[in-house]
Amino acid sequence: MKLGIDIGNYNVKTSEGIIFKSAVSENIEYGNKFDKIEIDNKTYYLGTGRLEIDYRKFDKENYIPLLLGAICKSSNSVENKIGLGLPIKQYSSCKQELIDKLANKTYDVTYNDIRRRIRITDVQVFPESVAGIIAHFNSTLFDVKHKDIVSVDAGGKTTDIALIKNKKVVQSSQVNTGTIDIYNCIKNSLEAKYFDVKVSLDDVEEYLKRGFYYKGERQNINFAIKSCNDLFKEIYTELNLNYPINTSAVVFQGGGVDLLNSVLSKKISNIIKIDDLFANARGYKSLLK
Template sequence: MKLGIDIGNYNVNTSENIMFKACISNHKEFGSCCDKLVYEGKAHYIGEGKLEIDYRKFDKSNYLPLLLAAICKSCTHEEVEIGVGLPLTQYKENRNELTNMLNSKEFKVEFNGVSRRVKIVKATVFPEGIASYVSSNEKLKGFVQGRDVVVVDIGGGTTDISLIRGRKALKSTSINKGTIDIYNAIKIALEEKYFDINISIDNIQMYIDRGFWYKGEKQDISFAIKRSNDIFKEIYNELKLNYPINTEAVVLAGGGSDLLLKVFKSKINSIAVDDDLYANAKGFKILMK
């Protein structure tokens, strides 16, 4: 089976529409119903604990457990071909190292009490920005109309910008700001106003989706969400100074694109890819064919 896996600093997403938080704990939280992976004799509770943010994602100590959990949650096959990604700024330098780390490797694990053998018969590393664009290429044709494409991939810990012609990257930049920074900006704004509470960054998306309640009353938190515009300014300045955003097509991808889409559209004629959270993973699978 072919499987695209996008291991980010905030979420893990696969081409089979599987998504979970990119963290692992060795101790189960009370009342949790999370998946349990046993690997190398150690229990890993998937989606619990603290996020682990590294410049090179595969330097995370939890990279392999997250990858194995993604495979186990996405399919029951013993043998899989996987496509994974790296930001374009790291792709040339690090793709061989990541390929060698995963290619033709076999793992014995226990997933939710069931013993499994996972053999990665082939691992291919792809550039993330190109993959996210490829996954939505049909939808975007009418918008792009033959132009070069500036892909802005807003991930968990970084925003990767690529100028793409066809399937070739002409230029790329990485900014150390992403969804986690957006959530943190909203968290800080809320705590400044509601100073007698501590807010978990993990709850921010829930507050955006379902509303934020304080002392029994639902609050308008639009002021806090606007705080994330400061993150946009950093991205926008890089685009304005170094990319042809006024003449080429600007396409947004990544989990943070929903959060910044409105402010992007107010400054730049742009469009978001389909299934922005899964775009890279689905692009990896398409590129494997």
């Protein structure tokens, strides 16, 4: 089976619409239910536990459990051809290392008490964010065929920026600020004001989507979002100084797309928002040869 897998610092997404937190735990509290995978006599529960943040995501200890868990959740096939991504700044230097780590490997696992054999017959690696744009390139709402594109991909710990001309990256950079940093800033602001409330990063995501309620009343949390202004400013400064944002289509994508759009749309008028968490994963699958 062909499968695109996007292993981010915050979520794992696949081209088959599967998403789960980029965390594994060897133990869970009684009564909680998570998919489990056994690898080399070790049991991992998927989507629970602490996030691991590494500059090179495939160096994380939980990378293989997350990858095999994503395959089990998405495919019943023994043989799988997978498309993966790397940040643009790591793509050239790390691509072959990631391929060598996984290509032609066979794993015998037990997934939710069912024994499985997973054979990775081929691994192809693509630049993140560019793949997401390609996945939408022929969409009717993505009418940028005759324009240069500035791609802004807000990941877990970094924001990747690239200038794309004729489907080729001609310039790229990385800002060391991502969704986790922004969520953590909002979390700290909420806990400072509502000192009797403990907030997790997952809570922040829910509050931004559905509102924050305190003692039965919905609260305005714009003050917490404004506390992240310095983080947003880092991203905007890089865009404004080094990219043609006034003459190109500026495409926002990634986990922090809504927040970036709400803040930076006041400064950048021609933003196209790809509100699709699976864009990269679907792009990887579509690019598989």
